[in-house]
Amino acid sequence: EAQLLESGGGLVQPGGSLRLSCAASGLTFSPYPFTWVRQAPGKGLEWVSAISGSDTTTFYADSVKGRFTISRDNTKDTLFLHMNNLRADDTAVYYCARRISTWLVSGACDVWGQGTMVTVSS
Amino acid sequence: QSALTQPASVSGSPGHSITISCTGTNNDIGGYNYVSWYQQHPGKAPKLMIYDVNNRPSGVSNRFSGSKSGNTASLTISGLQAEDEADYYCSSFTSSDTAVFGGGTKLTVL
Numbered sequence: 001e002a003q004l005l006e007s008g009g010g011l012v013q014p015g016g017s018l019r020l021s022c023a024a025s026g027l028t029f030s031p032y033p034f035t036w037v038r039q040a041p042g043k044g045l046e047w048v049s050a051i052s053g054s055d056t057t058t059f060y061a062d063s064v065k066g067r068f069t070i071s072r073d074n075t076k077d078t079l080f081l082h083m084n085n086l087r088a089d090d091t092a093v094y095y096c097a098r099r100i101s102t103w104l105v106s107g108a109c110d111v112w113g114q115g116t117m118v119t120v121s122s
Numbered sequence: 123q124s125a126l127t128q129p130a131s132v133s134g135s136p137g138h139s140i141t142i143s144c145t146g147t148n149n150d151i152g153g154y155n156y157v158s159w160y161q162q163h164p165g166k167a168p169k170l171m172i173y174d175v176n177n178r179p180s181g182v183s184n185r186f187s188g189s190k191s192g193n194t195a196s197l198t199i200s201g202l203q204a205e206d207e208a209d210y211y212c213s214s215f216t217s218s219d220t221a222v223f224g225g226g227t228k229l230t231v232l
Contacts, residue, residue, distance in 0.1 A: 035221070037168070044125075044226040045160070045168060045211050059220050062123065100173055106221040108158035108173035108213070115167060 002027035002111050004096050009116030016086050016120070022079040022096030022113055029077040033099040035109050036070060036081050038092035038118075048094070049081065050106045059106055064090075086120045093117050126151065126212055126224035133230040139200040142227045144212030145193060150222055152193035156215035159188055159197045162226075163208045171210075172197060199229075207231040 008020040036048040049060045049070040069082040097109030127145040134140040157175045160168035172188035185200045212224040
C-alpha cells in the first residue's frame, strides 16, 4: 500500500527551527515531484513548496520563501522541509504529497500523508 | 499569489446535484488546464477527486466531474450521497510555477 509518513512536528518558539521528514513506502519515489501543503487550525489548505523528482528544481510560496527549504533524499525515499525563523502564523498541520505524474512540479497530488502538527508559540 | 475564490458553503439533497465554483485569474485557472479538486473530511488528509480540469484518478466515482470556462473552474457532484459531505478545495498551477488553493467550500448533504 502506498504510504507517506510525516514526522518531526512539535512545539517550537518563535524564531526557532524545525525539520520535517516524509518517509515514503509502497510507492515509486524518485521520478516524482513532491509537495508540502499546510493547514492552520480551522483554516483552509495552503500550498507551501514543491520539488522536482531530480531535486534540481524547487518552488516556494511567498509566505515561506527565504525561511523554508525543501529537499529530498532519493536513496532513502524521504522528503524534507527545513523551517527556519518560524513565526506564529506558521502554526499548522503540514502534509507531504506526491505528484500524480512525473512532470509539472507544482501540480495535482494523489498520495498524501496524514500530516504532522507544528506549533509555534512561546 | 492570492487564493482562488470559492463559495463558503453549498448544500443539496441526497440524489440531487450540486456545483462548486472556483474563480481565479489569467495567471492561474485562466492560463492553464491544471485545475484540481480535493475532498477533505474532518481530521483527514485531502483526497484528490479531479485533476487537470476534468480527469478522475483511479477509484474516484464518476459522480464527480470537473470543467472550466475562462477564469472559473467548477466541480459537479451528481447523485449526492451522505458520504459526500465534506470540505472541497480547488487548486491551480500558476504562472509563477507554484500552486494556489481556493479557500474551501463546505458541502452539506441535507
